[in-house]
Amino acid sequence: MTNTRPTAPDGGGPAREPADSRPLRPAADDGARTPSGADGEARTGGNLDPAGGHPRPAAGLDARLVVDRPAFRLDITLTAAPGDVVALLGPNGAGKTTALRALAGLTPLTDGHLRLDGTSLEDTPTESRPVGVVFQDYLLFPHLSALDNVAFGPRCRGAGKAEARAQAAAWLERMGLAGHAGAKPRRLSGGQAQRVALARALATRPRLLLLDEPLAALDARTRLEVRAQLRRHLAEFEAVSVLVTHDPLDAMVLADRLVVVEHGRVVQEGTPTDIARRPRTDYIAQLVGLNLYRGQAAGHTVRLHAGPAITTTEELSGPVFVAFPPSAVTLFRDRPSGASARNLWHCEVAGLETQGDQIRAALTGDLPLAADLTTVAAAELDLHPGASVWATVKATQTHAYPA
């Protein structure tokens, strides 16, 4: 692992944890250098994995991670080409950290495989794997300057002190931190410390960069800045990056591809746009802020498994999903007469929540749904929990796709 060893040169580093304890902690430093020539290979080349039908890239990451625990099983396939940024998203307990720990070599695989640039990592000691990790809480050595924290990686790879420091200085410069090279971590802001941690991971030129909730410890303003910087650095990074996050915005901004994990399984993967447009589980629909239903389509009508029918513009048949945003819902206190919307449901307000300058109403009744309206509209409608309302959605505002 790139960024820290169990003990720093003078013995002050974080202690190494047992192989499968929590939280995720760095292990030893990277000793192996990247096989050269892997960069620039076809991003989607390779054979098909006979088991899962996933492309098996010659360069990049090719993993099936199976971890069995008494009450939990992780079984996910992850492939990524050099240059890809993949975000693992999922609810609490889905298995994201377990997957990251398995990729890092901190949690042993029960089954599956883990290959990087065509080489199996399973036989490579954790500390020799070309893997870098950036942790949520940075885990910088407190007694070392920013420069020496970053130089630590190259040092462990065998670089001489002067060379390691020169490389570290170049990385700090790249991160816009040249002026903080001599600062100890306690004198750095959260955003600066996170950039030092990223520099430390990148300074060993890993072939797999793992980021564990990299922005979670930052306040909202710093987060915005660091997110933009991280996006730039990840875009420049030539090998595979995998990040774990709870935050859909981080995932959408930082990643080329999202892999959504629920109950230890991949439930959906695709580009952020595809996932936002065609969510396939309630968790993802909530994440991207859509109302999502499942039903049987016949022409322009989708009969929901539990509930009424929804009229759509798409003409489909068979099992489908139908989605629409809360902003597409119009609410009335009295049943609208002559409303052009075909979709009209009688509901009750279950709850109201302020979201920025909008009010999000949670409705139950004919169809459980979320509706957004302005504060003024909510006041005019005299909305309150228990209030009876009529909800309409135009067919053109819905989106139906095969399930």
Ligand SMILES: Nc1ncnc2c1ncn2[C@@H]1O[C@H](COP(=O)(O)OP(=O)(O)OP(=O)(O)O)[C@@H](O)[C@H]1O
């Ligand atoms: N060291 C461990 N020993 C036994 N069970 C564990 C261990 N670590 C995690 N688990 C269990 O494995 C499952 C997956 O946990 P994991 O931490 O990977 O999920 P997660 O998606 O990262 O969740 P969160 O978002 O809350 O961090 C959970 O049921 C968890 O309780």
